[in-house]
Amino acid sequence: MSKDLSPPPSTVPPAGWAASYEEEPSQASTPPSPYGAQGGMTSLKPFGWAKDNLFNTKLNTVLTLACLAILWFAVPPVVSWVLLDATWLGTSEECRAGAGACWSIIVVKHRLIFFGTYPYDEQWRPFLACALFVAMLGVSGVRAFWRPGLAVAWALVLVGMGVLMWGGVLGLTHVPNDKWGGLPITLMLSVFSITLAFPLSILLALGRQSSLPAIRTICVGFIELMRGVPLVSVLFMASVMFPLFLPEGVTIDKLLRALAGLTLFTAAYLAEAVRGGLQAIPKGQYEAADALGLGYWQKTWLIILPQALRIVIPPIVNQFISCFKDTSLVTIVGLYDLLTAATVATTDPEWRPFFAEVYVFAGLLFWIFCFSMSRYSQWLERMANRYNRR
Amino acid sequence: MISKLQAAALAAVVTLPLALSGTAQAGATFDGVKQKGYVQCGVNLGLYGFSAPDDKGKWTGLDVDVCRAVAAAMFGDAEKVKYTPLSAQQRLPALQSGEVDLLSRNTTRTLTRDTANGLNFAPTNYYDGQGFMVSAKLGLKSAKQLNGATVCVLPGTTTEQNVADFFRANKMNFKPVVIEKNEELHKAFFAGRCDALTSDASQLAAIRAAETSNPNDFLILPELISKEPLSPAIRQGDEEWTNLVTWAFYAMVQAEEKGITSETVDAAMTSPDPDVKRLLGVTAGNGKALGVEENWAYNIVKQVGNYGQSYERNVGAGSKLKMPRGQNALYTEGGIMYAPPLK
Numbered sequence: 001m002s003k004d005l006s007p008p009p010s011t012v013p014p015a016g017w018a019a020s021y022e023e024e025p026s027q028a029s030t031p032p033s034p035y036g037a038q039g040g041m042t043s044l045k046p047f048g049w050a051k052d053n054l055f056n057t058k059l060n061t062v063l064t065l066a067c068l069a070i071l072w073f074a075v076p077p078v079v080s081w082v083l084l085d086a087t088w089l090g091t092s093e094e095c096r097a098g099a100g101a102c103w104s105i106i107v108v109k110h111r112l113i114f115f116g117t118y119p120y121d122e123q124w125r126p127f128l129a130c131a132l133f134v135a136m137l138g139v140s141g142v143r144a145f146w147r148p149g150l151a152v153a154w155a156l157v158l159v160g161m162g163v164l165m166w167g168g169v170l171g172l173t174h175v176p177n178d179k180w181g182g183l184p185i186t187l188m189l190s191v192f193s194i195t196l197a198f199p200l201s202i203l204l205a206l207g208r209q210s211s212l213p214a215i216r217t218i219c220v221g222f223i224e225l226m227r228g229v230p231l232v233s234v235l236f237m238a239s240v241m242f243p244l245f246l247p248e249g250v251t252i253d254k255l256l257r258a259l260a261g262l263t264l265f266t267a268a269y270l271a272e273a274v275r276g277g278l279q280a281i282p283k284g285q286y287e288a289a290d291a292l293g294l295g296y297w298q299k300t301w302l303i304i305l306p307q308a309l310r311i312v313i314p315p316i317v318n319q320f321i322s323c324f325k326d327t328s329l330v331t332i333v334g335l336y337d338l339l340t341a342a343t344v345a346t347t348d349p350e351w352r353p354f355f356a357e358v359y360v361f362a363g364l365l366f367w368i369f370c371f372s373m374s375r376y377s378q379w380l381e382r383m384a385n386r387y388n389r390r
Numbered sequence: 391m392i393s394k395l396q397a398a399a400l401a402a403v404v405t406l407p408l409a410l411s412g413t414a415q416a417g418a419t420f421d422g423v424k425q426k427g428y429v430q431c432g433v434n435l436g437l438y439g440f441s442a443p444d445d446k447g448k449w450t451g452l453d454v455d456v457c458r459a460v461a462a463a464m465f466g467d468a469e470k471v472k473y474t475p476l477s478a479q480q481r482l483p484a485l486q487s488g489e490v491d492l493l494s495r496n497t498t499r500t501l502t503r504d505t506a507n508g509l510n511f512a513p514t515n516y517y518d519g520q521g522f523m524v525s526a527k528l529g530l531k532s533a534k535q536l537n538g539a540t541v542c543v544l545p546g547t548t549t550e551q552n553v554a555d556f557f558r559a560n561k562m563n564f565k566p567v568v569i570e571k572n573e574e575l576h577k578a579f580f581a582g583r584c585d586a587l588t589s590d591a592s593q594l595a596a597i598r599a600a601e602t603s604n605p606n607d608f609l610i611l612p613e614l615i616s617k618e619p620l621s622p623a624i625r626q627g628d629e630e631w632t633n634l635v636t637w638a639f640y641a642m643v644q645a646e647e648k649g650i651t652s653e654t655v656d657a658a659m660t661s662p663d664p665d666v667k668r669l670l671g672v673t674a675g676n677g678k679a680l681g682v683e684e685n686w687a688y689n690i691v692k693q694v695g696n697y698g699q700s701y702e703r704n705v706g707a708g709s710k711l712k713m714p715r716g717q718n719a720l721y722t723e724g725g726i727m728y729a730p731p732l733k
Contacts (some may be wrong), residue, residue: 056423096603112445117473178472181447182513240480243487254474254489334435334475334484342438349710352600 092118092350104356106361109345116181116344122173126184129164134188141376143383146269178253181336183365185255189337193262197323199318200263201270207298208275218273231326234261239333253268258305258330266323273315277308295387310384317377323372328366338362420630420681421688423491423598428470429672432455432490435475436437438548438596439705440496440516440620452668453494455640455700456622458693460492463638463686468693482507485646492624492635512622513633513643515697519614521591522550523598526609533613537562538614542575542584543606544568548616553588556615575691586611592705594711605712614717633641634680641687643729644669645696647720652695655688668733676732687732697727 052065054156085100088107095102106113115123136157139145165184168174207219238261239254246252281304289299309316326390331340342362395706433441436475441451442621449471458468469543474490486508494519497503499511521534522541528540533556543550545568557564567584569575576597579587591614594645598605622639624632645651648666650658669672670688677684694700701718702708721727 068582073464109445112447115447116441117447117449120448152461176472178474179447181443236479240483243489244483246487332477332479332487333436334477336435336475340435347438348435349596349600352596364666 072311092354093352095351099362101350101357103357105345105351105354105357108356109348111286112345113338113342113362114181114182116185116341117179118181118184119173119175119179122175124165125164125167126174126182127174128182129161130183130187132161132164133191135190177253179254181343183338186324186327186338187332189255189259189262189293189327189330189335193259193266193327194320194323196259196263197266197270200267201274202305204267205269205274205278208271209278222264223271225273226265229329231262231265231329232332234265235329235333237261255335256334258335262323262326262330266319267328269322270316270319273312273319274308276315277310277312278304280311281308313377313381314385317373317380320377321373324369324373325366338365399563417438417515418630419488419491420634423464423465423631427462427465428493429461430471430472430474431480431620432474432484432493432495433459433718434495435477439709439711441473441494441593441612447580448549450704451718452700452704453496453622455621455642455694456494456512456635457492458689459638460635461641462689463641463680463682463692465635466683466685466689467691477650482509485509485623488625491631492622494622496620499623503623504615509623509624510626510632512624512632513612514619514621514685515639516592516620518590518592518620519717520549520586520588520609520616520618521594521640522586523579523594523608523613524611525582526607527650528609530609533615534560534562536564536586536611538564538566539585540567540583542567542569542579542587544572544575544589545570549588549590552616557590566718584713591716592713597710598634599710602702603715610714612716630681637676637680637732638690639697640729640732641669641690642694642697642700643727643731645687646698646727647692647722647729650691650696651699652692655691659688665731 013363052062055061070125083100085098087095087098087100087102087104090098090102092102092104093102111123113122117128119128136154140150140154163169163172165180166175166177171178195341203225207215208223209214210219235258238257242257243252285303285307286299290304294302311361327337329341330337331343339362342358346352400471419589431454433451436442437451437453439451441449441453444450449670454473457471457473461470462468463565474484475527476484476490476493478497481493481495481497482503488698493509494515496516500517504507504511522536523726524530524536533548536557539551541564543553543566550566552563553566567578569578576587578584579695580601586601587597589597591610594610598608598610602608619659622635624635644665645655650660650666650669655670659670659672661670664673668676669688670691671677674733677686680686683689695703698720701715705713706715715723717726719726719727
C-alpha cells in the first residue's frame with residue numbers, strides 16, 4: 001500500500017487517489033475512496049459509473065476513447081466474418097463466393113477432425129468413449145463422489161473405453177490403435193500422462209529433498225535432464241531413436257512411447273512445482289511430526305503433502321494445462337491427434353483456402369478444455385483453502 | 391539362498407536374448423510380412439493426392455496405392471495394410487528400425503539414401519520436379535521464354551537455388567520476388583506481382599486447384615528444372631521383399647501399357663497376347679519366381695487398378711489436383727514410365 005501513502009502529483013490530486021484504489025478493489029483493508037459510494041457496484045446510474053471510472057482523468061478519458069475506437073474498428077469486421085457473412089452449410093464454391101468465414105468446412109470435415117482415421121462406420125465408438133471419459137472426468141471433480149466407489153467406476157469406464165476403442169469382443173470389429181485419431185488421442189494422451197505424471201512427480205520431489213545421496217542424485221539428474229531438453233526432442237527420442245536400440249522385429253507401440261515421453265516430461269516439471277510446496281512448509285511442521293513419533297511416510301502422507309499440495313494447486317494446474325496443449329506436438333512422431341487431423345483436413349484442395357476456420361475451430365476446442373481446467377482449479381483452490389483463508 | 395525376485399531377474403536375463411534372437415531370425419522382411427498377415431506401410435501424415443485420409447478417414451493416394459498393390463500381390467487382398475503416418479524426420483529411422491516394412495512417402499531417391507542410409511528403392515512411382523506456373527494470358531509455351539520475368543519464390547530453399555541455376559544456365563535474367571510465407575507468396579502471384587511462381591510441379595498443381603476460381607487461367611510450363619524422383623523404399627538385406635515391391639509396381643505400369651484396367655482385367659484373362667498371359671498368371675512362372683500366388687498381378691489390377699487408373703484417380707484428371715501426366719506418362723506416350731518385361 002506504499003503508493004497510497006505517497007500523495008500523487010498535485011496536478012490531479014483527488015482523481016489520482018481514486019484511480020489508485022480502483023486497481024485494488026478487493027482489498028478489504030483499503031480505506032473507502034472518496035468516490036467509493038458512487039463508484040461501487042450499487043451505483044444507480046451507469047452514466048455516473050462511467051464518468052467516475054472511465055472518464056475521471058484526462059489519461060483515462062483518452063484511454064477509454066482509444067479502446068472504444070479500437071472496438072469500433074475491430075468488432076464489426078470480426079462479427080461479420082464469424083457470423084453475419086459466414087457460410088454455414090454451403091459447398092466450397094459458395095464459400096469462395098461468400099465474404100465471411102466458411103464454417104461448411106467444419107461441417108464437411110468434422111468427422112475427420114474428431115476421429116481421424118478411425119473406420120467411418122464405427123465412429124460412434126470413439127464418440128461414445130470420449131463422452132464417457134469426459135463425463136467421468138466431470139463426475140470425478142465433484143466432491144460428493146470422492147469415495148472408494150469412484151475408483152471402481154473408473155476401472156469400469158476404462159475397461160468400457162478399451163472395449164469400445166479396440167473392439168474385438170461383443171460383436172465389435174477389432175480396430176488396432178494405429179487407426180485411432182483425433183479427439184480420443186488428445187484426450188487420452190493428456191489425461192493419462194497427467195494422471196501418471198502426478199504421483200511420479202511427488203516421488204521425484206520427495207526424492208530431491210531426500211537425505212540419501214543416491215536417491216537425491218538420481219532425482220535431480222532426471223529432473224534437470226528432462227527440463228533441459230525440449231519436449232519435441234523427448235518425443236523424438238522416444239519414438240524415433242528408441243526403436244533403433246531394440247532388436248529387429250521388436251516394436252513397442254508408438255502411442256505408448258509417446259505417452260511415456262509425455263509423462264516423464266510432465267513429471268519433471270510437476271516435480272519442481274511440488275518441491276516449491278514442500279519448501280514452503282515451515283520447519284516446525286516437520287519437527288512437530290517427528291516429535292509425535294511419526295515415521296517418514298506417515299509424516300509425509302499425513303502432515304506435509306496435504307499442506308504442500310494445497311499451496312501449489314495453481315502451478316500444478318498450470319502444468320496440466322500446458323501438458324494438454326503439448327499433446328499437439330505428438331504430430332512430430334506421426335500420431336493423429338486433434339490438431340494433426342485438423343491440419344490434414346485443410347490439405348484438401350477443394351477446401352484449402354479455408355484453413356483459418358479449421359484452426360479457429362481447433363483453437364476453440366482446446367480453449368474449452370483448458371478453460372474448464374482453469375475454472376475447476378479455482379474452485380478447488382477455494383475449497384482446499386476454506387479453513388485457512390488469509 | 392536366491393530370493394524369488396532374484397530368480398525372476400535371472401530367468402529374464404537368460405531367456406531374453408533367446409526370445410529376441412527368435413524374433414530376429416523371423417525378421418527377414420518377406421517372411422515376417424507373410425507371417426503377420428499384413429504390410430506395415432509408412433506414409434505421409436497428410437499430403438493430398440499422395441497419402442492422406444479422405445473425409446471418411448480412409449487412406450487414399452498414389453503412394454497409398456503402392457502399399458495396397460504390394461498387399462494385393464502378397465495376400466490377394468489390397469486391404470491387408472496397416473498405415474503408419476510418418477513425419478519427414480521420422481521416415482528413414484522408422485524404416486531402418488523395422489517399424490515399417492515399406493516406406494511409400496514421397497521420398498526422393500538419392501545416392502546417399504540408397505547407400506549410406508541402408509535403403510533400397512523400388513521404381514519411381516512419381517517423377518516430380520520444380521516447375522513454373524504462369525498466367526495463361528501471357529501465352530507462354532516454355533520456361534525458356536521467361537527471360538526478364540519476375541519470379542515468386544520461397545527464400546532459403548533449394549527452390550531458390552534451382553531457379554537461379556536455371557536462368558544462369560540458359561543465359562537469361564530474372565527478378566526474384568522473395569516472400570517468406572507460402573500463403574502470401576501465392577497471393578502475390580495471383581495478384582499479379584510476379585509473372586511466374588516456382589515450386590514443385592505437384593505443389594503448383596495443388597495451388598492452382600485450390601486457390602484459383604478458374605484453374606484454366608493458369609498454366610504450368612512443361613520444363614522441370616530439378617529432379618525429384620519419388621520412390622517407395624525398403625530396407626536393405628531382403629532381396630525377396632525388394633523384388634516383390636519392385637515388380638508389384640511394374641505390374642501396374644505393364645497393365646496400363648497393355649490397356650488392362652480393373653474393369654477389363656477379367657476379360658483380359660482370355661487374351662491371346664503372351665505378355666498379358668504371363669502378366670496375369672495364365673502362363674505360370676512369375677508368381678513362383680516372386681514367391682507369391684500366380685494371380686498376384688491379377689489381384690493388383692483388379693483391386694488397385696493399373697498405374698494410369700491410380701494416377702488419374704489420385705492426382706490426375708479424375709482428382710481435384712488435375713495434374714497432367716507429363717513425365718509420368720508411359721514411355722509410349724512421351725513420358726518415362728517404363729516397365730521391364732515381366733517374364
